Amino acid sequence: MDRATFDELPTSEAARLVREVGPQVCVFPINGTRRWFILEHGHDDTKDFSESYLDAMTKRHIELYKLFFDHGVDTLLTPIFGPDLLERGDEYTRMAVEGMARLGTHPDFLSFYEAYDVRVRFYGDYQHYLVPTEADYLSSIFNRITRETLSHDQHRLFFGIFAHDAVETVAALSAEFYDEHGYVPDKRTLVKLYYGEHVACVDLFIGFDKFSAFDMPLVSTGEEDLYFTVAPSPYLTQRQLRAILYDHIYARPEQRTDYSDLASDEWALMREFYHANLGKTQGVGARQISGSFWHPLPQVELPENLKDAS
Numbered sequence: 512m513d514r515a516t517f518d519e520l521p522t523s524e525a526a527r528l529v530r531e532v533g534p535q536v537c538v539f540p541i542n543g544t545r546r547w548f549i550l551e552h553g554h555d556d557t558k559d560f561s562e563s564y565l566d567a568m569t570k571r572h573i574e575l576y577k578l579f580f581d582h583g584v585d586t587l588l589t590p591i592f593g594p595d596l597l598e599r600g601d602e603y604t605r606m607a608v609e610g611m612a613r614l615g616t617h618p619d620f621l622s623f624y625e626a627y628d629v630r631v632r633f634y635g636d637y638q639h640y641l642v643p644t645e646a647d648y649l650s651s652i653f654n655r656i657t658r659e660t661l662s663h664d665q666h667r668l669f670f671g672i673f674a675h676d677a678v679e680t681v682a683a684l685s686a687e688f689y690d691e692h693g694y695v696p697d698k699r700t701l702v703k704l705y706y707g708e709h710v711a712c713v714d715l716f717i718g719f720d721k722f723s724a725f726d727m728p729l730v731s732t733g734e735e736d737l738y739f740t741v742a743p744s745p746y747l748t749q750r751q752l753r754a755i756l757y758d759h760i761y762a763r764p765e766q767r768t769d770y771s772d773l774a775s776d777e778w779a780l781m782r783e784f785y786h787a788n789l790g791k792t793q794g795v796g797a798r799q800i801s802g803s804f805w806h807p808l809p810q811v812e813l814p815e816n817l818k819d820a821s
Contacts, residue, residue, distance in 0.1 A: 517757045518750060522581050525753065529583030532760055537579060538716040538727045538735075540590040540671075543743025544568055546804070561606045569613055571745045573623045578752060580627055580666045586710065590671035590726035594640070608646045614670060615656035624656075628665030631656050632707045635674030635726075657707070669706060677728035681705060702729050715759050719744045721805060722794040736763055741807060783814045 517525065529535060548564050579587055592607055614620055614631075624631060633653040641647050653670075684704045688696045696704065703709050705728065713735040716724045722739050724731070736759050740747060773781075791810040798805045 512761060514754070514757045514761075517761070518753050522749075525756070526581060526583030529756055529760065530585070534585035534711065535583065535714045536586045536588065536711050536730065537584050538588045538590070538713055538724070539575075539579065539744070540718060540726065541572060541575065541744040542719045544745055547571075547743045547745040561602075561609070565606065565610050565613065568610065568745075569617055569619055573619055575745070575747060576623070576629075576668060577627065578747070578749060580629075582749075582752060582756060586667040586669070588634075588669045588671060588710075588713070588727055588730075590635075590674055592637075592672045593675045593726065594673060595675075608649065611646075611649055611670075611672065612652055615652040621656075624660050624663065624668075628663045629660060630663040630667045631660045632667070632669045633657065633672060634669055634706050634728075635672040636677070636680050637672035639680075640673045669710070671726045674726040674728060677705065681729070698729065705729055715755070717744075717747075717755060721796065739807075780814070780816055784817060787812045787814050 512528075517528075520528075545564070548567050552563065552567055576587060576589075592611060623629065637653075638650055641649055681701060684701060685696055688700065688704065699709060710730050712732045713727050713730050715736040715738065716727070717738045717740065718724060719740045719742075722737070724735075724737055738755050738758075740751070788811060791812070793810050794807070795810065796805050796807040
């Protein structure tokens with residue numbers, strides 16, 4: 512199937528094709544949210560910034576989760592908070608804590624979990640970081656919504672909180688398991704202990720900004736397909752997700768190439784492409800003079816014979 516045809520499919524049909532290749536585990540950290548909010552909703556001094564921001568993000572998060580689930584993605588891992596965000600100050604941290612509380616208390620989230628039959632879990636070393644703070648109440652909220660959605664089995668949504676480094680947590684889980692059972696846990700058991708249930712290896716990761724993949728302990732193998740949006744994550748569109756899913760399902764999978772079978776014209780086209788892009792590196796970017804934001808620089812140049820493929 513060509514991409515133009517895939518783009519025009521009804522959503523239900525696109526979802527069927529995605530599910531046909533097997534359950535998909537996608538990591539989608541939603542980043543660049545403050546930039547998106549200020550650019551698209553403005554900064555109205557007559558309204559409380561924190562409340563307006565959280566209301567907008569609640570709505571947009573749910574819309575994005577629905578977009579993925581409607582397109583056949585089975586499992587979403589979405590890292591939402593890490594220790595680097597603590598460096599943004601007390602005001603940002605308070606706003607983030609309230610946002611995390613909404614995941615288990617806001618009526619719109621609760622209605623979404625029910626309507627889409629979403630099982631919710633939280634992973635990461637959040638108890639270690641939250642217990643000594645005023646945000647320790649979040650753990651009880653996370654535990655409650657996990658219990659309340661335990662019977663949901665259509666979709667799975669894992670929120671990553673302080674999931675940046677799982678080494679010590681995994682070591683502790685292994686030691687506890689050994690003490691109880693008398694043998695070392697295998698990988699599948701460790702994944703279940705860490706995430707609350709088994710999670711298959713990640714199929715695709717969709718990030719934003721500088722190229723880096725993160726916060727998917729134990730389920731990252733290096734085989735996942737990596738994608739990075741140029742605009743902040745909340746700008747993700749249906750057409751953009753369709754392009755990613757098409758690439759993931761149809762363009763990237765391939766049998767190992769036997770280069771001895773390539774025809775001379777195929778060798779010539781490959782050489783033309785590589786020579787057109789000598790010295791170019793994907794992931795290289797620039798920072799504006801003011802230092803306000805980093806952006807990638809265009810790198811790839813397509814020879815005429817390849818432009819139709821884009």
